[in-house]
Amino acid sequence: MDEFILIFRHEDGTKVASPEQIQVWMKQTMDWIGGIAAQNKFSMGIGLPFDDARVVKHNSVVTNGPFGDIKETIGGFIIVKANSVDEAVEFAKGCPVLQGDGNSVEVRKVGRKDGVH
């Protein structure tokens, strides 16, 4: 079984959601992850809040947040266990982030630590 990382990409990281809306998303995300974990296919996950985000550029230029001049912002990721990329894609289809128009989930295979991949 391989590991795949599911990266949540938000089209616009500057959008501010209401606390109620955030709570609904949190619940949906927890249910989605819980469903994957119930199949024993969940490895780990990390949420990346948009607060306290900086971009460090060439010549030590630091800007607030990865927003504005780049098109997509990463909101977090989870790593799942799957037999194939297709199975991982099926998991990704359930991700609540996809309810946002323009958002996407990038599915990438995690390199094995065997020195080959």
Next chain:
Amino acid sequence: MEQQELIPHLFRTEYRKIVSVLCKHFGPGQIETAEDIASDTFYTAAQTWPLRGLPPNPVAWLYNVAKNKARNQVQRHHLFNSKIAPGLKNDALSSIEMDIDLSEKNINDSQLQMMFAICHPAIPPEAQIGLALRILCGFGIEEIADAFLSNKETINKRLFRAKEKLRLEKLPIEFPPPAAIHERLETVLTTLYLLFNEGYYSESNDSVIRAELCVEAMRLTYLLIENEPTNLPQVNALFSLMCFHSSRLESRKNSHGEIVLYQDQDETLWNNELITKGAYYLRLASQGDTLSKYHLEASIAYWHTQKTDSAEKWETILQLYNRLLQLEYSPMAALNRTYALSKVYATQEDALIGKKAAITEAKKLNLAGNCLYHSLLAELYNEIDIEKAISHLQTAITLAKTQADKNMLSKKLVAYRQIARIW
């Protein structure tokens, strides 16, 4: 207490103390010597008390006799010279005059240290529980065999191998160093958790043994709470979990030894004192930022003490299972999560939508060889497709491990067939 009841009672409470103290005194390689002396002490009590009457302080009497027997043992077998002397460096004479410390403090310390020695990662989990039952709970081989649904021979072999391991690996009977306490404590807690489950979920029909296993596991966990360095949030959480579960012990099985499902339990049989105690220790466990699986399981158990269905109850239980599964997968948690999911939909939308959503989720679980999986699907299908419900129930019956479970499921099957006829 009558004399014939007193000796078994004292055996349960004092045997482990004597064994732990002696074992610590003699060293980990001498568990059997310590056990022999402790057993022999009770044998002497059983022979002399009926004839000469009960001593004024039976416990002190036992300690004294055990001390004397230990001293004689050393003298008679020259144990000291052959086995212990190379390890100690004192002269032989002082050992014969040895002072075995049976103070309350040393008894408690020895038991805790014994717990850490028995739950050493080098000893396989099954053997750890066996040893804990034998040495820390004073269970007889037959009782252990009964609890494990095994035979005496297998248990004897298992215990022998575990003791060999203690001896060969020279596992010390002492507290782990402070830096290692967290890590080692995890194994101890796992063993106590399994010990408790052994009682709670035991397939043994002897209800007395089941209850005693639970009580013993709680007593040992409480020792860790009373001991400052191990009085940690996860220990309190485990104790809280045990309190909540024990509160339902009475109502979980009917007089025929059959499991009574949660929704069919008579909540007037639930023990409120234990529920209150569970809530108290859960509050203590919530101090600090540790979140162990015991915290999550205790919180789930707390919500189950609220019998009334509410959206909040099932939503919270679902979220707790979501987190529990992320920490540690188990088929049981996966199935319970799916059941909680159906209840969430049932309280928010309607029961049928909930059941349909849960069926979709259940089918992804890959647990077709699990009896509970099929009984869950039967439950979810019963209002949607009774033929499918019946077929899952039949599979569940063939997969059930105990007669009591088969009986419970067969009763349900009869009820389902009646529904099918009405349709």
